[in-house]
Amino acid sequence: MSDPVYRVIEVVGTSEESVSKAIDNAIARAASTLRHLGWFEVAQVRGSIEDGKAKRYQVTVKVGFTLE
Amino acid sequence: MSDPVYRVIEVVGTSEESVSKAIDNAIARAASTLRHLGWFEVAQVRGSIEDGKAKRYQVTVKVGFTLE
Amino acid sequence: MSDPVYRVIEVVGTSEESVSKAIDNAIARAASTLRHLGWFEVAQVRGSIEDGKAKRYQVTVKVGFTLE
Amino acid sequence: MSDPVYRVIEVVGTSEESVSKAIDNAIARAASTLRHLGWFEVAQVRGSIEDGKAKRYQVTVKVGFTLE
Amino acid sequence: MSDPVYRVIEVVGTSEESVSKAIDNAIARAASTLRHLGWFEVAQVRGSIEDGKAKRYQVTVKVGFTLE
Amino acid sequence: MSDPVYRVIEVVGTSEESVSKAIDNAIARAASTLRHLGWFEVAQVRGSIEDGKAKRYQVTVKVGFTLE
Amino acid sequence: MSDPVYRVIEVVGTSEESVSKAIDNAIARAASTLRHLGWFEVAQVRGSIEDGKAKRYQVTVKVGFTLE
Amino acid sequence: MSDPVYRVIEVVGTSEESVSKAIDNAIARAASTLRHLGWFEVAQVRGSIEDGKAKRYQVTVKVGFTLE
Amino acid sequence: MSDPVYRVIEVVGTSEESVSKAIDNAIARAASTLRHLGWFEVAQVRGSIEDGKAKRYQVTVKVGFTLE
Amino acid sequence: MSDPVYRVIEVVGTSEESVSKAIDNAIARAASTLRHLGWFEVAQVRGSIEDGKAKRYQVTVKVGFTLE
Amino acid sequence: MSDPVYRVIEVVGTSEESVSKAIDNAIARAASTLRHLGWFEVAQVRGSIEDGKAKRYQVTVKVGFTLE
Amino acid sequence: MSDPVYRVIEVVGTSEESVSKAIDNAIARAASTLRHLGWFEVAQVRGSIEDGKAKRYQVTVKVGFTLE
Structure with missing residues (x-):
C-alpha cells in the first residue's frame, strides 16, 4: 500500500459566541466539501469589536486531510 | 473624505475564569477610554498557577481603533 | 537568600471537551510530579478531527516552576 | 443566517513593472476563478535580476474569500 | 545632556491609491499630534478587495519619535 | 503575453524510508492532479516513533505551480 | 474587586555606556510619566558605531503597567 | 479513562554520516531512558566543518512522549 | 558540469523617492562590483521621517548571485 | 565510540544586579544537578520593575549538556 | 592571545542528487576560497520540480569561519 | 549626489569577560578591514560552559557599513 499524503488548507471560521465555536x-x-479530515491547528485568533465588546471571533485554522 | 487611519495598542486582560473573559x-x-475600537488580535496566552491549577489567565491583545 | 531560578518544561495537555480543559x-x-509551579504559556493549539468535528484538543503549554 | 467562513489561498503574482502590479x-x-474575494495580505516580495536590474517582481499574496 | 529616549507606536495607514500613499x-x-517623529518601519501590508481588485491598501507602520 | 501567476499549496508527504522519499x-x-509544478520548499520535518525508532517521516512541503 | 488590566508600550532607551544603562x-x-510600571522585556539590542567602536546602544524595551 | 498528556523534550543527535543518522x-x-515515545520534530540542522567538509551533523530534535 | 552554487548578501538601498527606487x-x-546577480528578496522596509513625512526609504534586500 | 547526544533544557536565572549575573x-x-554542561543560548531577557527601576532581571537560558 | 572572531556567510548549494549533496x-x-571554516547551519531547503519530480535541491546554508 | 547604499555582514565576537566585550x-x-561602519544589531547571544560557568560569550552581531 502506498504512503499516505495529506493536504493542508487554511480556513477562517467565525462566531459571535466563542473562539471554540469559530474553530x-x-x-x-x-x-x-472534503473527506478524510484528520487534524487542525490554530494559526491566529482575532475578531471585530462593536460597542466596546468582542463582536465576532475570526479564527484562522489550518486543516489537514488525506489525499486519496 | 480622507483615508481612515488606525492605531494599534497592546493590552493585557486577565481573568480567573477563562481566556475569553480575559479577552x-x-x-x-x-x-x-478610547472610542471607535474596531478589531483585536490575540498575541499571547499565558497565566499564573496556584495549587497546581491555572489561577489567572493573562491574555495579550492587540486592539485597533480609528484615529479621528 | 539566593536569587530564585526557574525551569520551564513543555507539556501537551489534551481534552475532548475544550481548549481550557486541555490546558x-x-x-x-x-x-x-513537580512542586512550585508558577506560570504557564500556551505555545500551540491543535487537535484531531473525526466525523467532521474537532475530536480532541491538543494544547502545547510551557510550564515554569521554581528550582529549590 | 449562518456564520461566515472564509478560505485563504496563496498566490504569487509577477510583473516586470512594479510590486503593485504584481499584487x-x-x-x-x-x-x-473565485468569487467573493475579500482581502489580501502580502507575505513576501522577491524578484529576478537581469543585467544588474530588477527584471520581474514576484510577490506572494495570501487571498481570503467567503465560502458560500 | 541626557541620553535620548524614543517611543514606538503602531499605526495603520490606508489608501485606495498605493502602498506608498498608505505609508x-x-x-x-x-x-x-506628535512631534519629533524620527523613523518608521513597515510591519505588514494588506488590503481589501472589491470587484476582483485591490480596493484599499492597509499598511501597518511602526513609528518612532523622541520623548522630550 | 501576460505575466505568469503561480499558486502555492501545502502538502505533507510521508515515508517510512527517508525524508527525501517523503518529499x-x-x-x-x-x-x-496538477500540471506545471515549478518548485517546492520544505516547511517542516517531523515523524512518528515506534519501538524507539523513527517510524514514518512526515514532511510538510509547499509546492508552487503555474496558473494557466 | 475587578480583574487587573495592563498596557504594554514600546520604548527605546539609549546609552553610550552599556546595554544595561540603556534599559x-x-x-x-x-x-x-506613567505610574504602576510592572515589568519589561527586551525586544531588540542595536547601536551606532563611530571610529570602529560601539558609540551608543539603542535597546528596544517593552514596558508593561497596570491600568487603573 | 483520563485524557492523555505528553511531554516534549529537546535532544541534539549527532552523526558523521548523515542528517538521518543524527535524527x-x-x-x-x-x-x-524514556518509554512511550510518540513523535519527533526537527528544530534545527547544523554541523561542524573540517578540511572543507561537513564533519559531524548536529540535529536538534523535539521528542514527544506519553506521561503515564 | 558542476552544480551551481550561489551566495546571498544583504544590502540596504535607500531613496528619497520610493521603495522601488531604493530596491x-x-x-x-x-x-x-559583482557579476551574475540572479535574484533578490526584500527583508525589511523602513525609513527616516522629516517634517512629518517619509524622508528616505531604507530597504534591506538580500541579493543572490552565482559563484563561478 | 558512539556519537555524542545532547539534551537542551530551559532555565530562567534571575538577579537584582545584572543580566550577566542572571545568566x-x-x-x-x-x-x-547536571554534569557535562557544554553550552548555553539566551532566549529572552525580561524583568520586574519597582519604583521606576529594573528590580530583578529574568533571563531565559537554554542549556545544552552531554547525555552519557 | 586575542579572542577569536568569526564571520558568517550565506551560501546556496544545489544538487540533483540529494539535500546532503547540496549541503x-x-x-x-x-x-x-576561504580558510578556517568551522561550522554550518541549514537555513532553508527548497528545489525545482520537473516532470513531477524534484529536479534540483537548493539548500541555503550559513557557514561560519574564523577571521584571522 | 547619489543615494547611500549600505551592506550588512554577520560577525560573531567572543569574550571570556562579558557580552559587551564580545560585541x-x-x-x-x-x-x-572595513571603513564607514555605521551601526550594529545583536542577533544572538550564546556561549560555552566550563566547570559549571559561562566560559566564553559568543555574540552574533550584524554590522552595517556604507558602500562607497
Whole structure:
C-alpha cells in the first residue's frame, strides 16, 4: 500500500459566541466539501469589536486531510 | 473624505475564569477610554498557577481603533 | 537568600471537551510530579478531527516552576 | 443566517513593472476563478535580476474569500 | 545632556491609491499630534478587495519619535 | 503575453524510508492532479516513533505551480 | 474587586555606556510619566558605531503597567 | 479513562554520516531512558566543518512522549 | 558540469523617492562590483521621517548571485 | 565510540544586579544537578520593575549538556 | 592571545542528487576560497520540480569561519 | 549626489569577560578591514560552559557599513 499524503488548507471560521465555536465552524465547513479530515491547528485568533465588546471571533485554522 | 487611519495598542486582560473573559476584560478596559475600537488580535496566552491549577489567565491583545 | 531560578518544561495537555480543559490537564499532570509551579504559556493549539468535528484538543503549554 | 467562513489561498503574482502590479496580477488571477474575494495580505516580495536590474517582481499574496 | 529616549507606536495607514500613499497617510496622521517623529518601519501590508481588485491598501507602520 | 501567476499549496508527504522519499511522495502526489509544478520548499520535518525508532517521516512541503 | 488590566508600550532607551544603562534609561523615562510600571522585556539590542567602536546602544524595551 | 498528556523534550543527535543518522541517534538515546515515545520534530540542522567538509551533523530534535 | 552554487548578501538601498527606487539602488550598487546577480528578496522596509513625512526609504534586500 | 547526544533544557536565572549575573545563576543552578554542561543560548531577557527601576532581571537560558 | 572572531556567510548549494549533496557542495565551494571554516547551519531547503519530480535541491546554508 | 547604499555582514565576537566585550570585539575586528561602519544589531547571544560557568560569550552581531 502506498504512503499516505495529506493536504493542508487554511480556513477562517467565525462566531459571535466563542473562539471554540469559530474553530468548529471552520472545521464543519471544510468537512462539508472534503473527506478524510484528520487534524487542525490554530494559526491566529482575532475578531471585530462593536460597542466596546468582542463582536465576532475570526479564527484562522489550518486543516489537514488525506489525499486519496 | 480622507483615508481612515488606525492605531494599534497592546493590552493585557486577565481573568480567573477563562481566556475569553480575559479577552473581554482587555477590550472593555480599552473601550472605557478610547472610542471607535474596531478589531483585536490575540498575541499571547499565558497565566499564573496556584495549587497546581491555572489561577489567572493573562491574555495579550492587540486592539485597533480609528484615529479621528 | 539566593536569587530564585526557574525551569520551564513543555507539556501537551489534551481534552475532548475544550481548549481550557486541555490546558488544565497539562498543568494538573505537571503538578502531580513537580512542586512550585508558577506560570504557564500556551505555545500551540491543535487537535484531531473525526466525523467532521474537532475530536480532541491538543494544547502545547510551557510550564515554569521554581528550582529549590 | 449562518456564520461566515472564509478560505485563504496563496498566490504569487509577477510583473516586470512594479510590486503593485504584481499584487494586482495575483488578485486578478484569483478573481478569474473565485468569487467573493475579500482581502489580501502580502507575505513576501522577491524578484529576478537581469543585467544588474530588477527584471520581474514576484510577490506572494495570501487571498481570503467567503465560502458560500 | 541626557541620553535620548524614543517611543514606538503602531499605526495603520490606508489608501485606495498605493502602498506608498498608505505609508504617507500613517506618518502624516501621527505627525498631526506628535512631534519629533524620527523613523518608521513597515510591519505588514494588506488590503481589501472589491470587484476582483485591490480596493484599499492597509499598511501597518511602526513609528518612532523622541520623548522630550 | 501576460505575466505568469503561480499558486502555492501545502502538502505533507510521508515515508517510512527517508525524508527525501517523503518529499518525493508529496511532489508526486501533487503532480498526479496538477500540471506545471515549478518548485517546492520544505516547511517542516517531523515523524512518528515506534519501538524507539523513527517510524514514518512526515514532511510538510509547499509546492508552487503555474496558473494557466 | 475587578480583574487587573495592563498596557504594554514600546520604548527605546539609549546609552553610550552599556546595554544595561540603556534599559535603565528606557524604564526611567517611562516612569517619569506613567505610574504602576510592572515589568519589561527586551525586544531588540542595536547601536551606532563611530571610529570602529560601539558609540551608543539603542535597546528596544517593552514596558508593561497596570491600568487603573 | 483520563485524557492523555505528553511531554516534549529537546535532544541534539549527532552523526558523521548523515542528517538521518543524527535524527536516529537522538531518538534512540531518548528511547534508552524514556518509554512511550510518540513523535519527533526537527528544530534545527547544523554541523561542524573540517578540511572543507561537513564533519559531524548536529540535529536538534523535539521528542514527544506519553506521561503515564 | 558542476552544480551551481550561489551566495546571498544583504544590502540596504535607500531613496528619497520610493521603495522601488531604493530596491533598484541596492541592486544597481551590488551589480557594480559583482557579476551574475540572479535574484533578490526584500527583508525589511523602513525609513527616516522629516517634517512629518517619509524622508528616505531604507530597504534591506538580500541579493543572490552565482559563484563561478 | 558512539556519537555524542545532547539534551537542551530551559532555565530562567534571575538577579537584582545584572543580566550577566542572571545568566550565571541559571548556569550555576543547572550545574548543581547536571554534569557535562557544554553550552548555553539566551532566549529572552525580561524583568520586574519597582519604583521606576529594573528590580530583578529574568533571563531565559537554554542549556545544552552531554547525555552519557 | 586575542579572542577569536568569526564571520558568517550565506551560501546556496544545489544538487540533483540529494539535500546532503547540496549541503556538501555549498561547503566545498566556500572552502575553495576561504580558510578556517568551522561550522554550518541549514537555513532553508527548497528545489525545482520537473516532470513531477524534484529536479534540483537548493539548500541555503550559513557557514561560519574564523577571521584571522 | 547619489543615494547611500549600505551592506550588512554577520560577525560573531567572543569574550571570556562579558557580552559587551564580545560585541566590542566583533565591531573592532570588522573595523580593522572595513571603513564607514555605521551601526550594529545583536542577533544572538550564546556561549560555552566550563566547570559549571559561562566560559566564553559568543555574540552574533550584524554590522552595517556604507558602500562607497
